[in-house]
Structures are given as C-alpha cells and as structure tokens.
Amino acid sequence: MEKKWKVMYFQPEKPGTFIEEHKGAENKAETNKVGKSKVVDSSAVANKVVANKVETSIMEDARSEDNRPERSTVKFAANLLTNEDCGVILYDRKGAQKRFPFHEKGKRGTLYGLELQGEGITDRTYNFYEGNQIITDPYAKEVHGLEKWGAGRTRKRKTYGVLSWQDFDWQDDKPLMIPLEDSIFYGLNVRAFTMHKSSGVKDRGTFEGIVEKIPYLKELGITAVELMPCYEYDECMIEDRKGEMPEGQDNAGINTSLSLHPEDSDETAFSDVFLKQTAVKAGDRHEAVRLNCWGFQKGFYFSPKAAYSAVGSPVISFKNMVRELHKNGIEVIVQFYFPEGIRQLYMLDVVKHWVLEYHIDGVRINGFGIPVRLLAEEPVLKNTKIWCESYRDEDLPYITNPVFKNFIANNGNFRNDMRRFLKGDANLMNQVVYYQRRNPAAYGVVNYMADYDGFSLYDSVSYGNKHNEANGEDNRDGTNDNFSWNCGVEGHTRRKAVLSLRQTQIKNALSFVLLSQGIPFIFSGDEFGATRNGNNNCYCQDNETGWINWKKNSFANEILAYVRFLVHLRRKHPILHMKDELKIMDYKGCGFPDLSYHGTEAWRPDFSYISQVIGIVLCGQYAPGQEDDSFYIACNMHWTPHKLALPKLGKDKSWTKIADTTFVWGQDVDEHNHIQDSSIITINGRNIAIFKTEKIIVQRGGPKRTPVRGRRQKK
Template sequence: MKITYFKPTKQGVYPIKNGFSFAEEVLDDGNSGLILYAENGEQKKIPFQKEGKRGSLCGIMVEAVSGEFPYLEYNYYHKNTVYTDAFARKVNGLSKFGHGLTAKRKTRGSLTYKEFDWGEDEPLLIPYSNSVIYGLNVRAFTMHKSSHVKNRGTYEGVAEKASYLNGLGITAVELMPCYEYDECIYPASGAVSDKPVKEEIAREVKNLPEAFKEKVRLNCWGYQEGFYFAPKASYSAGGDPEVSFKNMVKELHANGIEVMMQFYFPPEMNQSVILDILKYWVIEYHIDGVRLSGFQIPYLIIAKEPVLQETKIRSSYFPLEEIYGDKIPYYRNLAADNGNYRNDMRRFLKGDENLVGQVIFDQRNNPRDCAVVNYLADYDGFSLYDMVSYDRKHNEANGEYNRDGTDHNYSWNCGFEGECRKKSVLELRKKQIKNALAFLFLSQGVPYLFSGDEFGNTRYGNNNAYCQDNDTGYIKWKTGKLQDEILGFTKALIRFRKEHSILHSQKELKILDTLGCGYPDISYHGTEAWRPDLSYISRMIGIMLCGNYAEKQDEPSIYIAYNMHWIEHELALPKLPKGEKFVPVLWSEEIMRPVSDDSVGKNEAAEKEDSSGEKAENKIVIPGRSIAVYVSQKENV
C-alpha cells in the first residue's frame, strides 16, 4: 500500500485512483488515526501525522500499488477508543432491525460504493401551491401484512406503493428520518447507546418499569443523532441501502411524486455540517425537499445557499425578514407550519367556542414569501381516527407509566372511549373524520396528510408510538365500509382541490374586490349573506371564493359551509350573477353522501322551504357537525 498525507479542506472519505482519501477532525494531539479492515480479517492501523494536518482536520491517502484495493471497511481511533466515521456514506453493522438484540452492535464505515444510473431523472419542482404532502415512516408504512407488498418495511415497499400514492393524488412523500441510526435503546444492565434520543421521546432508563429494564427498546422514529450521510440499511431489501433509496426516489419521480426527508439535529451539531448534509442528499440522492427539526439550525445560511434555492425546505420557523427583507423569492421554497392549525381546527371540530375568527384566518393563511403547511395529524399525537375515538392518551405499552406523549390532544371520542360497535358512534366518527379532511383540503396552505389517515388508520389511542414496532405503530391497510368511504372522500377532496385553483392560490387572498367584478376574492357569510357571525358562541361560517380570481379561466365560484354546532343551522348563499346558481358537490353528512368519490349528487336537505312551500331563495340548511361544498353553475346546465 502507498500511504501519503495531505492537508484536507473538508471532512469525509472520497475515492481516488486505486484507493481512498480520508479526512477526519482531531481536536487534540493524542494518538489517533485510521483503521482499515480487509475481508479476510486483516486490519491495518495508520496514525495521523502533523504533515497531513490543516486546522483540526487530518488527511491520509491510501492507494493500492498493484491490484484492487484490499480493504472494504474502516473506522477511526482516538487513544483507546474506536469509532465510526460520522461522515460515512454507508455504515455496516446495522442492517438488521433491532429485535432480538441484547448487546450493542459494532459498526464500521463501508468502502464499497456503486455507480447509479439516474437516467433522465430530474427534480420535479412542483410549486407549493400545487402540492399535497404525505408523511410516512418507511418501515411502518408497509410492514403490516395487509400492505400486500413483496418487500415489507423497506424502500422497495414504498416504491411498490407508488401507483397507490399516485392514485390518491398526493404530490410529495415526506419520509421520517431514514438516515442511518441505531434504533436500539439498550437496557440498564448492558451497554447504553451513546446516541441520545430526542428528549420528548425517551426517558432515562432508570425510570422504566422493571419489565422493560432488561429489554432492548426501540426508537422507530429516528429523531436522534445518527450517521447523516448514509441511508438506513435496515430499510433496504436488496442489501445495498444506497441503491435501494435511489431506486425508490427514481420510481416515485416517475409517478410524479416528489421525495422530502426529515432531519433531526441535536444541540451539539456543527452548523456547517448541517448545510453539508442537506446539500449531499439533494445532490447525491435527488431528494426534492427537507423538513428540519432540532437545535442550532442555521436557517439563514440554509435559506441563502444557492444549491438549495429550488429545494423545498420545511421547518417550524424561518427568520424571513433576515432572509428576504423586502424582496420576493423567485421560487417560493420555504414552508413553515401554520402556527396552531392542528389545535385550532381540532377544537373547532369538536365544537369549542370562540374559534370562528381564528379558523377563517388559518383557512386563508398563505403568505407570499413563505408557504404554510396545514395538518390535523402527524406521526406524533393522535391519528385522525383516534382524534375522534379517544378523549385521553393510552400509552401504557410504551413502558413509561403513560406519562409520555402530550396531554393536550383536543380530541373527542364521540361518546365512547376506544373501539366501539355502536352504529351511531361509528357514523359520527366517520362524519367527523370527513369534516377534518375537508378542513385540510379546503384551506389555502399546503395540506399535509399522514399515512393511513386517508382511510382511518388507528394507533389504538397511543399518541407517542415511537417504540411500537408492531400493529400499533404500523399502517393497517384494512378494507371495509368505513375505510373505503373515507378513502373515497379523501380522493374526491384532493381531486376537487386540484380542479379549482382558487382553493390553492399562489397569492394570499385579500378579502378585497381588486378586479372590480362585484365580489372580493374571498368573503364570509352567516345567516345573512355578507354578515358572518364571529361571536363567542358561533360555530358556523360560510366562505365564498370567487372564481374570477382563479388562475385558470372560467372557474366557478365556491361556497363552503361549515357548521360544527351539534344542531342544524341556516346559512345564506350570496347572490350570484344573473343566470348562475349554487349546486352542492361535496358533503360530510350521511344523507348528503355521494354514492362514490366520482359522483356529484343532489343535496336533498340543502334547500329550505318556507311555509308556503316555495323555496327560500339563497338559504341552505346545514345539519349539525357537517360541511357542505357548493359550486356556481350556469342555470341552463
């Protein structure tokens, strides 16, 4: 072997002719260096030298003088400690998901890389205004036997579901962390993992019940420090996580679906490394976006990085004044969560008071420089089904005495806690899920739907299922009347949203008639047209979106009637131009339900008659806890 030293400018391992260059950060002058491992068990230890040092970076180049490079794996050592490179592009030793393990696994960086043929694959660059994001955990998404995929719980399994996702109508998948990490939380009697899990997720081992102290517990979500440059090996069916991940991205792109990825960074993370990680995944793996959480994230630097200007970047916060000032971005790639949208809409759904004003703000919120993401359910907290089935969390199986997970779920069980066979309860739950879905897809911001919520998946009341690698944490691909009806309603809503650009405008609606057409872009109504009831006790609102402000020509106007009171209410329809009328197209109430998600039916209960038997003009009756959607139509149609 030929060994030379060089002064590196960046950390990492890179192939060179007949070998590799290694650059690692060393913060003191202690005994440290590189260990190479051959397939036959041979090890070669190479110390760092001062002539190969620049700042705190040390560089070594190792080349084979003749033949192939004999070493397949590597690690670094510092004094008596051997550790795996945090910049490794592939990590060996974690390919088996954690079940059945009793001792901490040994890891090594891999020196086997493969070229990948991307063909004509390019970023899809779908604007936020046209996006529907779908969150999923790679393992939980297809691990249940009901998923009917060949490679369950893997990148390949996600790729097998590409046609389903395309048919659902989503435009992007957002993957929970799938960079390499050790999912095992080791017992107190054994070696405890040196990778800290997110504070809200894992408690100190000493506080666990006795039954859990001798077991390896799992962090299935991945919000912890990891090997950020390597895809998670246990999610690969083919044994090569790099190729598996890239094939998944390529297949989803071929189906018109973008790939976003979540990253969690702990407080001690180097900010410049965070930027390197994001750029690496965008360049090497063709991902279309990232969702950031954690600490000390350099939002300003990330937002201004040229390589990431057309990459979707989602987080809970951005310093927009520092990023843009008075300028408008040429491509709106930043997106922040819509404040308390989840809590506001859940409270409105269950009939809480004094929310109408906040709801119409959340429904319209769509800033020009930073998109907002709306969601009522995510990986944490209750699923949509559990939100209408449980009043309190049921996390006993997590082994933390039900103390973990939030106590603020803003849920209502519709009269019975948990699983129930009572028809009236099930019908109400179904209607409430439809109402929640209508909130989501009829709001202006970017809708985010978590996997399984489109057909009523349950986590059995567990609102912090981070360690549940079982039916509780998995998506159950059940079919039945309830599941099929919710799925059909979800598809209908997504399709309706896509067909009407006024529901996902590129610009924020102003509640003004800027076109001079006689109607503002968006307006609010109550029992009288143009006079919304924003009082403390009000639980209803009518919202009209004028089709003249749509980006497409000849779009109809839309009227959305929300009634979250438990009794029916009358709402007024604004008068349309001569020759037009409002007709119902979507509704959540059982008696107004379409036969299938493809049908547009007539609302038998939508028009109220006066005492003489004549139809009361411009008045509709909305049943309790219901939503109805109307579109304008030429009267001769």
C-alpha cells in the same frame, strides 16, 4: 492485510472520504467530490421496475477480474479535536485490521488528511481512531453493521464506514420542483408504512415497499411523500436496570444524550441511550431494550438506513425509490433530526449531500440550531424545499426567494385550534378564518390535523385520553393536550351512531386541511381512518399498534373515497390553492371579493365568541389564467342544524351542492334538489357542505339538475 499500499499526506479543505479508481495507467476515473463519490458497484445490485412492481435481481460480484480496478486512491479527511495519536483503521472481510496514523504534515486546523494508493483498498471497511476511541466517520456515505433491524437487542453492534460506492443509472432523473401552491404532502414512516401483512407488498418495511405502493399513492393524488428519518441510526436503545430515563432523553423517544460533536460518533455511542422491553444479559446486570422506530436521534446522516433496504444496498434502494417516485410525478422530502450541539456547517453538508447524491426534492428539519440563513444562502438549495417548524422575523429577508418559493413552515397552531373547533369549542372563529386564508409571501405553510406525534386522525375523534401503557412508562409519556373528543365512547365501539359521527368528524377534519389555502399534509393511514389504539407516542411500537393496517371496511372506504374527491377537487380548481394570499378585496371590480365570509345573512358573518357557523366564498374570477368556478364552503361545528345565506349570483349561474360530510360518498340520489333556488340553506350539525357555481341550462320542464355525489346517512 499484507498488500503494500502507498501512504501520503495532504492538507484537506473539508471532511469526507474521496475515492478514485484506476483501470489502468491511461484510464483514470473521475475524482469525486463530497456527496458525489462513485466507484464500481461492490454490492452488485440491479433494480428494475416492471409494470409498477419492483423486480429485484442480485447480480454476481461486479468486482470480477474483468471489472476490478488495478489500483485505487482513497483520500481520508477527518475533523478530530485532539492532540492524541489518531488515524485510519482498515478492516478486511475477516475482521483483520491495519492502522495508518495521521501526521502533522497532513493537518490543517483540526482537519487531518491521509491518502492511500493500491489494489483492493475499496474492498475494505474503515473507521478512525483517536487514542483508545474508535470513531465511525460521520461523513461515511454508507455504514456497515446495522443492516438487521433490531439486532442490537441481543448484542452490541459495531459500525464501519464503507469505502466502495455504487454506480446508478438515474435515467435523466432530476428534482420535480412542484410549486408549493400545487403541493399535497403525504407523511410516512418507511417501516410502518408497509410492515403490516395487509400491505400486500413483497418487501415489507423497506424502500422497495414504498415503490410497490406507488400506484396507490398516484390514485390518492398526493404530490410528495415526506419520509420520517431514514438516515442510518441504531434503533436499539438501552436503559439501566431501574428503568430510569438517562439525561437527554425526552418523552417522545428523541435521544439527545449522544456526543455533542458529530465527529464523536464512536462504536459505543449508539448504546448510551434509553430503552426498554426485552431483557438482555449485559455483564453482571440486566439491561432493557426497546426500539426507536421513529429515528429522532443522532445518526450517520450521510447514509440511508440499511435495514430499510430489501437488497442489501441502502444506496441503491433509496436511489431506485426516488427515481421511480419521480417517474410518477411524486416528490421525495426527507426528515432529519439534529440534537443540540451539532455544528451548523455539518447540517448544511448533510442537506447538500442528499440533494446532490439522492436527487431529493426537499428536507424537513427538526432539532436545535437549525442554520436557516446558511440554508437560504446556499445556491445549490435554491430549488429545494426546506421545511422547518417556524421562522423568526429576522429570517424573512433571507428565506424569501422571488424565483422559486421553497421555504416551508407549519401553520402555527392549525392542528390544535382546528381540533378544538371540530369538537365544538367556542371563541375560535377568528383563528379558523385566519388559518384557512393564511399563505405568506415569504414561505409556504403546512396545514395538518394529525402527524406522527400525537393522536392519529381517527384516534382524535375516538379517544378523550391517551393510552400509552404499552410504551412501558406507566402512561406518563406523550402529550396530555390532544384536543380530542371520543364522540361519546372511549375507543372501540360497534354503536352505529357513534361510528357515523366519527366518520363525519374525520371528513370534516380532512375538509379543513384540503380546503385551506396552505399546503395540505396527510399522515399515512389517516386517509382511511387508521388507528393507533389511543397511543399518542408510538415511537417504540414496532407492531400492529405502530404499523398501518391496510384492511379496509366500508367505514374506511367511505373516508378514502371522500379524500380522493377532495384531492381531485383541489388540484382541478386553482382558486382552492392560490399562489398568493387572498386579499378579501374586490380588486377586479367584478362584484365579488376574492374571499368573503357569510352568516345567516349574506355578507354578514358572525365572529362573536359563541359563533361556530360560517360560510366562506372563494370567487373563481380571481384564479390565474382562465376563470375558475366559485365555491361556497358551509361550515357548522355546532351540534344542531343552522341556517346560512348564499350570496346571490348572476341570472345564468346557481349554487350547486357537490359534497356534504354527512352523506355517504359515491351513491347518487335524485331526490335531492341541488340547484339552490333559495338564498337560505340549512346545514346539519357538525357538518361541512361544499357548493359550486354552475351555469343554468334552461330546458323544457325547467333547469337541468345534477344529482348529488352521495346520499344522506340513515339514522
């Protein structure tokens, strides 16, 4: 710390750290703006993707004598609501520190600006100080101190902003801008996705692990991955000796007890949250620790999570992941949680930083005071998907984007009402057809039957009650409103009849999601029936309960094959994912409306209180461009067989069954006649069947028949 550095003051316009490096007097590096900082790669990491597998090599120190800049200029701008002594602390690799106080000459409002020039500045880490408080920069683009997952269980961790930044070759990468009507979302937790040994990846629980799973994601057919919070945060939470939950911590592991201002993110702030599980000696009392695996807490929002990097550089790891996903046609959506008190302009800065610096395609925002109008009016974000829980009517004029529909919300109570319908509850038919058709003009809607919170899809048909005892809260945490049914046995069973019913119910649920007009969302593992053992609040389960087990038996493979079929069917046929909401009108005068409903008689659906059976027709003549096939979706959620009527087609067309949730997928059987000569069909109890129009090819001996893609399950 004996180097001589030049200290100057400036009046900043916004918070952030700006770095400028110089190789010599005549070669000045580009001065970078917030979100676009760029210096020599101090972590010296190079990533290559070979044959869809990650090959990672750690290079020698890029800051060799040849590469080291002769001098650097670093501009610090901090928003500090104080009249106390304040400034910047620089730390060298041995921990020695030097303080540089802010000055009134460099103050604008509550912003302080300080500029340092000299050699080796960017080899240091930094913090701000305000009186006796040490503050890690909430705008730090990389944070040091939280690299090892769970290390805070045994010691309090200190955090530091990283000044050095990494060059990265994006190779002409840019966001994909896949239209919402063509999108299929896939949610995952970075660590839980590949942490289980059965994942088969080299770098488990990391961004690199996701890259290794790209071939699987491509084969599945999804168009975007939605990542649970992967910004930097301390996953170790602490509660007092009595095991009481401090004020501000809800029962879903969401920490709201941190400082109300992002600028107050000091070294100890992350420790003032509730935890349990492993006893730790802390002074003269014991504290208990548990892990927040979900990340719904205040964090260092500008930095990717270091524990998710296999190569020691979260910046490089995350960028490499985005680039490789984009090469394979898969978008990246990142989830953020903002607790109460976070400034709206700060939220906007966070979103813009990730869009500009990391090329992400969208954000999913949870929390309080979401700045919907600021996000909608920001020109940089006009092509970025913005996913919020819901919108108010007064927001609609702002979020409507006539060029690229980019705002997204959850489709109301789709999950809850469709789960009730799935298990046979009455008085739901009107909600069912509403959710199936809903596709507002102003924004897209997301349909899902399971997410990170609540039961997994398999558990929703296997458990009637939550089983959260492992969370250490006497099963009091997590919702009691799961709208689930265990199919006759609570939890694990070997009874074939129960397993067969559960399998059918899972396929029914996935049919609801993938055959509705909104944006389908599948949470990782649900595509093959993964279980969380009845735990509907796995935020602290960093183990096999919370991780995805990739071992698949015939039960799982059957569900996965059906999902791939539905995804392929949806992507192939535009009528199944229209840009505009269907009108239930024959506005083309072709004899069929774009969407119609049918019951035991064609064109006469039953919407009564007790109705659990309906036929839905989507007419392919209304698809954009070339005429598409038409589809008849026969749905019976009653437990006994029912009859439905197929509307008559022209003489050269017939209805052909292409799928049935009670069939075992992928096995052709010629014994079933799939050209429907009768206008009346019988659909099994708790069953969805899909029919498609096909032209009749008259051959000697009668019309050509197409075998079914499945067979009836043996009882």
